Amino acid sequence: MNATAPKGRGRPKVRPQALAGQAPAAREKPADKEQRIYAAIVDRVMEQRLKPGTRLPEAALCELFGVGRTLVQKVLQRLAHDHIVELRPNRSAIVAMPSREDVGKLFEARRALEAAVLPLVAAHASRADYASLRRQLRKERDAMHRYAQTEWAGLASAFHLRLGELSRNPMLHRYLAEIISRCCLVVALFQPPGNATCEHDEHGRVVDCLEAGDVAGAQRENDRHLRDLEAHLQLVEEDTDLSLADMLGLSARS
Amino acid sequence: MNATAPKGRGRPKVRPQALAGQAPAAREKPADKEQRIYAAIVDRVMEQRLKPGTRLPEAALCELFGVGRTLVQKVLQRLAHDHIVELRPNRSAIVAMPSREDVGKLFEARRALEAAVLPLVAAHASRADYASLRRQLRKERDAMHRYAQTEWAGLASAFHLRLGELSRNPMLHRYLAEIISRCCLVVALFQPPGNATCEHDEHGRVVDCLEAGDVAGAQRENDRHLRDLEAHLQLVEEDTDLSLADMLGLSARS
DNA sequence: CGGGGATTTTTTGTCGACAATTAAAGGTTT
DNA sequence: AAACCTTTAATTGTCGACAAAAAATCCCCG
Structure with a gap:
């Protein structure tokens, strides 16, 4: 699990390593950002770098991709429509786990x-x-x-x-x-x-x-x-x- | 076009009449609200009460269904994903118009x-x-x-x-x-x-x-x-x- | 040692506010 | 009458803030 090292009391952050290195492009249209993030996630799922069950917290994606939560939520919803990701109320998105x-x-x-x-x-x-x-x-x-x-x-x-x-x-x-x-x-x-x-x-x-x-x-x-x-x-x-x-x-x- | 009666200068509001009468249910789960709104729109499209090109502004949907913008945006994205609705940057959603x-x-x-x-x-x-x-x-x-x-x-x-x-x-x-x-x-x-x-x-x-x-x-x-x-x-x-x-x-x- | 509770932190859902973009109406000019 | 411009208002996109829910850790007790 790609959680940060334990430091004491509290919940550790989750940061999926497979998505590291996503430099935000300067002056990019929102739709292009959305597509870039979507594709990055899909590609890693297809290549099995992001395994089923991997957590994809919004805040982590915001940091990794250099975007705001609004866009991340949009991408996650889109990924969920395509059954790449599962969304659960009040819990972080995960890479989908087919039954x-x-x-x-x-x-x-x-x-x-x-x-x-x-x-x-x-x-x-x-x-x-x-x-x-x-x-x-x-x-x-x-x-x-x-x-x-x-x-x-x-x-x-x-x-x-x-x-x-x-x-x-x-x-x-x-x-x-x-x-x-x-x-x-x-x-x-x-x-x-x-x-x-x-x-x-x-x-x-x-x-x-x-x-x-x-x-x-x-x-x-x-x-x-x-x-x-x-x-x-x-x-x-x-x-x-x-x-x-x-x-x-x-x-x-x- | 279901715009309000002209009152003078300014842009009139758009309120699709076909969606009137959607009483919000008390104490409803967010997922149920979402599904209710989604279904109401899909049904009216299927019954041809909502014609292609009809505008569906977020604010109108918020009023008609008694929900916030966040949920409306979610539903609209879902409808767009299913090609029932078209989303256009900075412009209101419309019922989809197949080419x-x-x-x-x-x-x-x-x-x-x-x-x-x-x-x-x-x-x-x-x-x-x-x-x-x-x-x-x-x-x-x-x-x-x-x-x-x-x-x-x-x-x-x-x-x-x-x-x-x-x-x-x-x-x-x-x-x-x-x-x-x-x-x-x-x-x-x-x-x-x-x-x-x-x-x-x-x-x-x-x-x-x-x-x-x-x-x-x-x-x-x-x-x-x-x-x-x-x-x-x-x-x-x-x-x-x-x-x-x-x-x-x-x-x-x- | 294991279980439960308290604490801490993360994470999501939602709202209100603001700025930018867009659309419609009215007025002016040709 | 048509085209263009200005004004007004609607509408969307986004952000920050806050509260609720969830997860992880620590501590205490049996």
């Missing part, structure tokens, strides 16, 4: 959304888009070989996010982005570091099918990939009950 | 979501659920026969919302709810009063197929229904350009 009941529903929704997105990708993606996707896959594979867990977790998700972008449907893109963020939280919570979440070949096979115009094939590969991912979580879940308690500390959710 | 580019994307997303939801409905719905759906269809038909436009607009949407509920997937349900609200705004903006938006038979046919376990049939019927609805908007669109200017007043969007 076990959420997991199946999230994957169900994700399969539906990705199945919906793939035909649109096939309809809209250019050769340059596919080339860019393959570059992304290479970066992903490199990160996996370097065992750079946080980088790779971000990149693995980024592939799926990119599919949402390529659908050219802003609504589906946004919903998929939300679902993927939430799946990242699930992975961060229920799977120990070091385990493969998305294997390189799976993404490559989806892209192969798309590029060949085989939408049904891409949907099948992707569906299988997502089901594998979900099943992998279920398998690991039994073994990680003890490490889960470790991960959460005594009572991140008393 | 023409939005329309196609909305319907595309809606078709995808409803297609995803229908198999889940078929998997989960009980006989009681179908009976309830049919009761809803009867209410819808009654409202249509009474030419109760606002009631019927609400009920027509309610059918689709109910499908989202019956999917038992909270994420898909929420996304569909948002899309349907936004489609209501599209209808309110682009289609004159009195035109049928959802015909009774179409909903009935979807329910028939579902109850018979014919998911593909339900998807086909529903897809056709949504495509008809969209096409209907496009047809009417050419004829309503003048009434659109009427509807918006001189410059609801200067």
Whole structure:
């Protein structure tokens, strides 16, 4: 827990280290500030630098980002709408902690959304888009070989996010982005570091099918990939009950 | 425009009449207040009592609902997040005005979501659920026969919302709810009063197929229904350009 | 040693105030 | 009559202050 060192009586301050080093930009529009703060938090959640249950007090965010409480509250509400963060009355915001009941529903929704997105990708993606996707896959594979867990977790998700972008449907893109963020939280919570979440070949096979115009094939590969991912979580879940308690500390959710 | 009567120099207040009569409840939890205000606004948008472009000043909402600005701002942000309302820097919130580019994307997303939801409905719905759906269809038909436009607009949407509920997937349900609200705004903006938006038979046919376990049939019927609805908007669109200017007043969007 | 209570501090929710921005009305000029 | 300017008032964004709730620590007692 990133609380300050105990100094005596009273409640110690909470300052999440993962967000350190956010220099405020001079003369920035409020909307840009808001977006910068939002993105900083989302990125660290996606990269698993901010773990589920981590406290995000307003005052800490104000200091770290050099902004007032009004803006911080706005960002936190926004993050809560996207289920990245949980807000609780009279208590500090925390990085969201998906429940076990959420997991199946999230994957169900994700399969539906990705199945919906793939035909649109096939309809809209250019050769340059596919080339860019393959570059992304290479970066992903490199990160996996370097065992750079946080980088790779971000990149693995980024592939799926990119599919949402390529659908050219802003609504589906946004919903998929939300679902993927939430799946990242699930992975961060229920799977120990070091385990493969998305294997390189799976993404490559989806892209192969798309590029060949085989939408049904891409949907099948992707569906299988997502089901594998979900099943992998279920398998690991039994073994990680003890490490889960470790991960959460005594009572991140008393 | 629901501005107060002109009294001389100065800017008149804006007080949307559609929201009148919101008595504040005594001793209500903040979260309940928030939800009450949110629901009141959403309902009136869905029933087309609050038209796209209608201004919703914070002070007016504070008075009408008997709450402070903090809560109002929170609700407005939430409504903006759901695309019911648009927030603009230094200007009052307005009921959202979908652009023409939005329309196609909305319907595309809606078709995808409803297609995803229908198999889940078929998997989960009980006989009681179908009976309830049919009761809803009867209410819808009654409202249509009474030419109760606002009631019927609400009920027509309610059918689709109910499908989202019956999917038992909270994420898909929420996304569909948002899309349907936004489609209501599209209808309110682009289609004159009195035109049928959802015909009774179409909903009935979807329910028939579902109850018979014919998911593909339900998807086909529903897809056709949504495509008809969209096409209907496009047809009417050419004829309503003048009434659109009427509807918006001189410059609801200067 | 463990539990409970008191104390201290942190943190959130809310309000009022103020300044900046915006919108509408009235008056003036072309 | 239309365009422009001035005046007036509404409205939003933000901050500081305060009270309530919550969390952590310390102390005391059994």
